[in-house]
Amino acid sequence: MNLAGRLLRAPRWAVPALLAGAVLLWLLLAGAGGITLGDLLAGAVAAGAGALLMRPGTTALLRRGRRLGGGERRPPGDGRGRPPLPAPDDEVGLLLRRLCAGLGAVRVTLWERDVAEGRLRPLHSSDRLPHSVPATGDPVAWAMDQAQPLRLDRIPAWAAGPVTAAPVHGGLALTAEGESWNPAPAAVADAAAVVGAFVALRERERHAAAHARRFERFLGFLRALPGGAEAERFPDELARALAEISDADGSVVAVWKEERGQVLAAWGTGGGPVPGTYFAVMDGELAMAARAGDIIRRGRTGRAPILAHAGERWTRIPAHLTVVPFPDAAGTTRGVAALWGDAPPDDGALDLVRALAPLLAVQLQHSTELVHFRQRAHEDALTGLRNRAALDECLADERNRFHRYRRPVSLLVIDLDHFKHINDTYGHQAGDLVLERVAEIVRAAIRDADLAFRFGGEELVVLLPETMRREAGEVAERIRHAVGAATIEWGGHTIRVTASIGVSSAPETVEEPDALLKSADDALYASKRGGRNRVTIALPVTSGG
Numbered sequence: 001m002n003l004a005g006r007l008l009r010a011p012r013w014a015v016p017a018l019l020a021g022a023v024l025l026w027l028l029l030a031g032a033g034g035i036t037l038g039d040l041l042a043g044a045v046a047a048g049a050g051a052l053l054m055r056p057g058t059t060a061l062l063r064r065g066r067r068l069g070g071g072e073r074r075p076p077g078d079g080r081g082r083p084p085l086p087a088p089d090d091e092v093g094l095l096l097r098r099l100c101a102g103l104g105a106v107r108v109t110l111w112e113r114d115v116a117e118g119r120l121r122p123l124h125s126s127d128r129l130p131h132s133v134p135a136t137g138d139p140v141a142w143a144m145d146q147a148q149p150l151r152l153d154r155i156p157a158w159a160a161g162p163v164t165a166a167p168v169h170g171g172l173a174l175t176a177e178g179e180s181w182n183p184a185p186a187a188v189a190d191a192a193a194v195v196g197a198f199v200a201l202r203e204r205e206r207h208a209a210a211h212a213r214r215f216e217r218f219l220g221f222l223r224a225l226p227g228g229a230e231a232e233r234f235p236d237e238l239a240r241a242l243a244e245i246s247d248a249d250g251s252v253v254a255v256w257k258e259e260r261g262q263v264l265a266a267w268g269t270g271g272g273p274v275p276g277t278y279f280a281v282m283d284g285e286l287a288m289a290a291r292a293g294d295i296i297r298r299g300r301t302g303r304a305p306i307l308a309h310a311g312e313r314w315t316r317i318p319a320h321l322t323v324v325p326f327p328d329a330a331g332t333t334r335g336v337a338a339l340w341g342d343a344p345p346d347d348g349a350l351d352l353v354r355a356l357a358p359l360l361a362v363q364l365q366h367s368t369e370l371v372h373f374r375q376r377a378h379e380d381a382l383t384g385l386r387n388r389a390a391l392d393e394c395l396a397d398e399r400n401r402f403h404r405y406r407r408p409v410s411l412l413v414i415d416l417d418h419f420k421h422i423n424d425t426y427g428h429q430a431g432d433l434v435l436e437r438v439a440e441i442v443r444a445a446i447r448d449a450d451l452a453f454r455f456g457g458e459e460l461v462v463l464l465p466e467t468m469r470r471e472a473g474e475v476a477e478r479i480r481h482a483v484g485a486a487t488i489e490w491g492g493h494t495i496r497v498t499a500s501i502g503v504s505s506a507p508e509t510v511e512e513p514d515a516l517l518k519s520a521d522d523a524l525y526a527s528k529r530g531g532r533n534r535v536t537i538a539l540p541v542t543s544g545g
Helices: 003-008 014-033 037-054 056-067 088-103 139-146 185-223 228-245 285-292 347-355 357-377 388-405 419-426 428-445 469-485 513-529
Strands: 107-114 119-125 163-168 172-177 250-257 260-268 278-280 296-298 320-327 333-341 409-416 451-456 459-465 488-490 493-495 499-506 535-537
Touching: 088 107, 088 119, 088 172, 088 185, 107 139, 139 163, 139 172, 163 185, 172 185, 185 228, 185 347, 228 250, 228 260, 228 333, 228 347, 228 357, 250 285, 250 357, 260 285, 260 357, 278 285, 285 296, 285 320, 285 333, 320 347, 320 357, 333 357, 347 357, 388 409, 388 451, 388 459, 388 513, 409 428, 409 469, 409 513, 419 428, 419 493, 428 451, 428 459, 428 469, 428 488, 459 469, 469 499, 469 535, 499 513, 513 535
Parallel strands: 499 535
Antiparallel strands: 107 119, 107 172, 163 172, 250 260, 250 333, 260 278, 296 320, 320 333, 409 459, 409 499, 451 459, 488 493
16 A cells, blocks of 8 residues: 555544644744745655654654664763754665664665666665666666556665665655565555655755855845945946856846946856947847846757857856846836856745845946946046046056066056147147047057056056066057058148157066156157157166166
8 A cells, every 4th residue: 555545544643743744844944934835845745754754653663773773872862861863964874774674674775866877876875885777677767767666576786685666756766675585565665755755854954055045145245235436346246146146157247228238247157248248139138138027048059148249259158048137116127137057046046136136226227327427537528538537546556466466567658749739720629639539549559458548638648557668669669650640631631640659667667656657758758859759668777776
């Protein structure tokens, strides 16, 4: 008779015990972090096992296991006559040893099917673990597939005697070996039900613990939300936090406004769009989720996803992709994030992000507006280059980096020759046009890592991180030649302009980055005195001087 039939024939106290066990487990799981229908069903399964354990026959089986446990010593008590709970890794083994003794078997083993390799692998045993076996054609695998207990007609090579197998939910099976007889299928099936309920409880405990850890990590992120002038760091911190709570390999965070988006931050591995990338309505998964206002999930497609644009570089094609929009309180999408990895994010993690989406949307907008404000405050309105205030900040950053890592840094000061003559001859609007054109030439001549500034009037400055004195001189000559070759049309006239440039480097020509600006400026005046339209590189520091 199966387990359900036995429970129906159990004494009257078994039904109240079943209901009480379900309610108790429900309350315990609710305290661990949220109840769903799945939680309640898991509790009912576990409660069924509890009713089974309360049956006289099964209780006797476990008592016999404790009595015949092969000389097993009782663990020390807690001072009140109760033994402490075994360590988590020992709990299944302890249960199997008691069931083994209760069944009168020589060994009870819990098996798992490895679908990828097509084998049955022993997970726990009351004694030494047997070796793994191919799943194809194996009677234990048949018992799993048919969900029926089975006496094995032949003794397997891994067994010490006749074997009976019974399925356990979730791709598991229980085997019991006798010395010269097969353990009864009904008894092994009852033992498998006990093990199944125990394993289900352990899974729920692990799930609740993981949910609690995830929630605590995200709470830590919220407690440490950057504020004030540091609020611009929010997208980077959010990308990291989202990847951590969902166990993702990588993530990106983007802002969305008026059918247009921009990637603000990226975290992790795998590739994807880089920060600063813009995307429009039909450009990829980020725009699709932002417009739909709902989560998008992609499984194993075998090809690289398109998040922001078709030119993204992926070093590894993710097995799973999830895109999550951030609507504000009114339901308007203000931001969107993408997560990818070998497994999809846990539903609990997504529920947490969805619940906090209005807060994240507002914070994301605030961070974006602050960045734009700072950019406008540090940008020259005419040329679009950074201004003097931005130069001061960047030099301070380079100073700190230089002191920590001793990496080289160079600086160019560029001055347009006879610029006053251009203004006097063609007017200030023509002079503005010349400055705009020269700014474009400078931007085109430097790397993405280099920084260009309008220092004041017709003077520009270029900061070159990780650049030695000789390479900085080559950049300066490239800029000088490009400026001299340019022609600027204004009012039917062709305007030509030349540039004088001074170059300095730390630590080759000055010992500290703070001295770069004065040193390069002195070199610039040497270019002016030497006839203009030339590059002068500051002399290197001499030992002892």
